Amino acid sequence: MDPVNSPTGMPGSNISQAQATQAASERFDAALSACIEGWNRGDDVVILQDNLLVLFGDLLVQHFQRTVGEALGTPVDLTVMDGGDRFYTLVKFSQVAHPVQTPPSDLAAIDMHAIAAGLKKAPRPMNCWIIFRDAMHKQLKAEHPDLSVQQICKYTNYPMAQLNMY
Numbered sequence: 235m236d237p238v239n240s241p242t243g244m245p246g247s248n249i250s251q252a253q254a255t256q257a258a259s260e261r262f263d264a265a266l267s268a269c270i271e272g273w274n275r276g277d278d279v280v281i282l283q284d285n286l287l288v289l290f291g292d293l294l295v296q297h298f299q300r301t302v303g304e305a306l307g308t309p310v311d312l313t314v315m316d317g318g319d320r321f322y323t324l325v326k327f328s329q330v331a332h333p334v335q336t337p338p339s340d341l342a343a344i345d346m347h348a349i350a351a352g353l354k355k356a357p358r359p360m361n362c363w364i365i366f367r368d369a370m371h372k373q374l375k376a377e378h379p380d381l382s383v384q385q386i387c388k389y390t391n392y393p394m395a396q397l398n399m400y
Contacts, residue, residue, distance in 0.1 A: 285321035
């Protein structure tokens with residue numbers, strides 16, 4: 235294995251541990267970017283040019299799989315493929331619908347007030363005064379159908395005004 239492909243310094247290699255860590259980090263980021271780009275194109279599978287298991291080891295492969303899954307919002311499966319002269323990593327996305335990308339110009343056209351109007355809030359519960367007034371209104375309207383709303387309010391307010399609250 236040549237030193238460039240090795241994520242750790244091997245005996246006899248001319249790279250430092252920091253250089254190896256930097257190279258592994260760059261390959262990790264490149265593989266992650268390739269998966270995200272493939273997902274955004276609508277691909278179901280992405281073939282990475284590296285054997286991630288050999289390159290990173292089992293623990294980092296699990297981390298890579300979890301990172302890709304979180305970035306895409308869907309689980310992914312990793313499989314090592316034998317390409318004859320070298321090995322590749324096959325990243326298969328679960329059969330979840332790809333997100334619909336809305337162009338920025340369409341985002342401006344979305345009316346947030348229309349969306350908010352479509353969402354109904356739960357009604358506020360009636361307080362004691364509203365319950366009393368509603369009952370009195372119904373009673374007075376039944377007894378005197380010719381009364382206006384203003385007159386009914388005047389008659390319903392009278393008993394409340396007689397209560398000495400202080």
